[in-house]
Amino acid sequence: xxxxxxxxxxxxxxxxxxxxxxxxxxxxxxxxxxxxxxxxxxxxxxxxxxxxxxxxxxxxxxxxxxxxxxxxxxxxxxxxxxxxxxxxxxxxxxxxxxxxxxxxxxxxxxxxxxxxxxxxxxxxxxxxxxxxxxxxxxxxxxxxxxxxxxxxxxxx
Numbered sequence: 001x002x003x004x005x006x007x008x009x010x011x012x013x014x015x016x017x018x019x020x021x022x023x024x025x026x027x028x029x030x031x032x033x034x035x036x037x038x039x040x041x042x043x044x045x046x047x048x049x050x051x052x053x054x055x056x057x058x059x060x061x062x063x064x065x066x067x068x069x070x071x072x073x074x075x076x077x078x079x080x081x082x083x084x085x086x087x088x089x090x091x092x093x094x095x096x097x098x099x100x101x102x103x104x105x106x107x108x109x110x111x112x113x114x115x116x117x118x119x120x121x122x123x124x125x126x127x128x129x130x131x132x133x134x135x136x137x138x139x140x141x142x143x144x145x146x147x148x149x150x151x152x153x154x155x156x
Contacts, residue, residue: 003092004029006100007036016100035087038102039067042074065127066107066119077120080108088112103130110134114141 004025006016016030044052053059059069070076084105091097101109110116110125114136117124128134131147 002096002098003031004098004100005031005033005036007038007102007105008032008034009037009102012036012100012102019098019100033087035083036099036101036105039077039080039104039108040071040075042071044071044074061119064117064119064124066104066124077104077108077122077124080105081112081122084109084112103128110136110141114139 004016004020004023006012013030013032017027020027020030056069059067061068066077088109099106099109107116107125107127108122110128111123114125114134115123116126125141128143129147130149131145132143133145133147135142135144
C-alpha cells in the first residue's frame with residue numbers, strides 16, 4: 001500500500017483529504033511533516049508581491065520562475081533541500097509515497113530525485129502548474145496530469 005504524506009498546511013490537507021477519499025483511504029492515514037511546508041519567505045510573508053518588488057526590485061527569475069533573492073529571515077533553496085533530504089532519509093525505502101506539498105518545495109525535491117538545472121546552489125526541477133501530478137522514479141519524472149492552475153501567482 002502507498003503511504004500518503006502531506007505538508008501540514010491547511011490547503012494541502014484539504015487536497016490530501018480529497019485524494020484520500022478518491023483512493024478509498026481514511027483521512028487519518030495521511031501523515032504530515034513540517035519539513036514538507038512551502039519555502040519560508042520570512043519577512044515577505046503576507047505581503048503583496050508588487051509591494052515587495054517595489055521595495056526590493058525584481059525578486060524572481062523570469063525564465064526559471066524562481067526566487068533570485070532570499071527573503072529577509074527567509075529560507076534559501078539549499079535550506080529547503082536540507083529539510084526535504086532529512087524527510088527522505090526518514091522514509092521506508094521499500095514503500096511508495098504519494099506526496100502533496102507546495103510548488104517551490106516540490107521543485108527542489110523533484111530536482112533532487114528527478115533532475116533539473118542548478119539554481120541557487122541546488123538542482124531545481126522545471127516549473128509545473130498548480131494541481132499537477134508527477135511520478136518520480138528511477139531518477140526521472142513523468143507528468144501524469146498537468147494541473148490547470150498557475151505555476152506561481154505571487155511569490156510573496
